[in-house]
Amino acid sequence: MSVFPKYTSSDLEGLPDVEGTRYEIIGGDLFVSKQPSWEHQFTSTELLRALQNWSHESGLGWANQAPGLIFAEDDDVAPDLIWMRSDRINDALDDAGHLRAAPDLVVEILSPGTTNERRDREFKLKLYSRQGVQEYWIVDSRLRSVQVYRRGTLALELTCTLLDDDTLRSPLLPGFSCPLEALWWTGKRRGRPGS
Numbered sequence: 001m002s003v004f005p006k007y008t009s010s011d012l013e014g015l016p017d018v019e020g021t022r023y024e025i026i027g028g029d030l031f032v033s034k035q036p037s038w039e040h041q042f043t044s045t046e047l048l049r050a051l052q053n054w055s056h057e058s059g060l061g062w063a064n065q066a067p068g069l070i071f072a073e074d075d076d077v078a079p080d081l082i083w084m085r086s087d088r089i090n091d092a093l094d095d096a097g098h099l100r101a102a103p104d105l106v107v108e109i110l111s112p113g114t115t116n117e118r119r120d121r122e123f124k125l126k127l128y129s130r131q132g133v134q135e136y137w138i139v140d141s142r143l144r145s146v147q148v149y150r151r152g153t154l155a156l157e158l159t160c161t162l163l164d165d166d167t168l169r170s171p172l173l174p175g176f177s178c179p180l181e182a183l184w185w186t187g188k189r190r191g192r193p194g195s
Contacts, residue, residue: 004029008073026123028074031115036080040109042185043141044080047107050178051083058175061085061104068098071131077124080139081107083173102132104172109139125149129156135172144184
């Protein structure tokens with residue numbers, strides 16, 4: 001018997017609204033994390049830009065950053081990025097604008113700390129696998145790598161680990177490509193914004 005309380009989405013309303021704090025619930029367990037770092041957000045923004053540019057050009061879907069994703073009252077998370085096919089998005093959104101269905105692609109960018117890594121590598125991997133996510137990318141800015149999980153017969157399975165010199169591609173996103181080296185903060189300006 002668990003001595004820890006199980007949380008639901010309604011409990012999130014009663015938690016303190018502390019700037020820079022993110023609350024997520026997986027299987028009724030509460031996960032609390034701090035506001036992401038500059039490097040984390042830089043990687044997130046660059047990958048979002050690549051996904052949005054491809055989505056606008058292809059017209060096949062939509063990418064968004066940190067949307068509310070509520071699978072059930074005890075599974076309420078905010079992934080770093082998602083992508084969903086255009087023909088699925090309207091039916092997936094509830095009246096409050098939260099996703100209630102599995103996105104086609106979920107991206108989590110690791111934050112420092114063993115608790116954060118375990119949440120993304122274990123708990124969220126199992127959650128997204130159970131819910132029918134087709135592809136899951138775990139981005140590690142520190143190691144400059146991306147682990148790509150794709151839907152197998154029953155679950156998400158690790159299909160490859162891409163490193164700094166590799167290019168990110170996906171069968172879900174025909175024609176999409178993003179060199180990994182473009183995702184990492186170097187402290188150097190890489191041209192004008194939008195170029």
